[in-house]
Amino acid sequence: MLRVKEDDAAAFEELVLRYQARLISVLEHLVYSKDQAEDLTQEVFLRVYRSRKRYEPGAKFSTWLFTIANNVASNARRSWSRRKEVNVDARASGPMGINPMEQMALEASGLMPARQIDKAEMAEIVDTAVQNLSERQRMAVLLSKFEGMSYADIGAVMELSPQAIKSLLSRARQNLRIILEPYLSSGQRPPSAEV
DSSP: OHHHHTTOHHHHHHHHHHHHHHHHHHHHHHHSOHHHHHHHHHHHHHHHHHTGGGOOTTSOHHHHHHHHHHHHHHHHHHHHHHHTOOOOOTTTSSTTSOOHHHHHHHHHHHTOTTSOOOHHHHHHHHHHHHHTSOHHHHHHHHHHHTSOOOHHHHHHHHTOOHHHHHHHHHHHHHHHHHHHHHHHTTTOOOTTOOO
């Protein structure tokens, strides 16, 4: 980032290559849309580039970057909530999607404990469970598990104390445990249930 600060275009390109996929992954879990996550990732890098001259290496670059991403995602969610748009999941409706009766049958079959759940389905179940967390809990979980950030770094991103992050993650784990309990008691162990 110090090279980017000195207008080194190759260094900026390297930052984009290193962090783009990670940002898209985290943002996709926050906004539930890969397209929107990609757009927000571009916005994050645009903000990084615009503020390059003011960058001071006080914290890790990734902490600074994810702080910007958190702010961009929060602003986008506020903006979208004001517009009152309705997003339709193409997989769940329409000519190529599952009809409502098939969807109900699939959901009902997922509640049967004896049914074996494949990895892809379990990953979807865990993803849905994470989406049901509050925004703050979800962000803390994503930064902890996907980015491997410490409580202090997550606290810096979310402007909370490390103790508050520890508490937030504890509540998130408890909420995930409650949501995933039917799957855990059936002998299935979600791959990322240990959040």
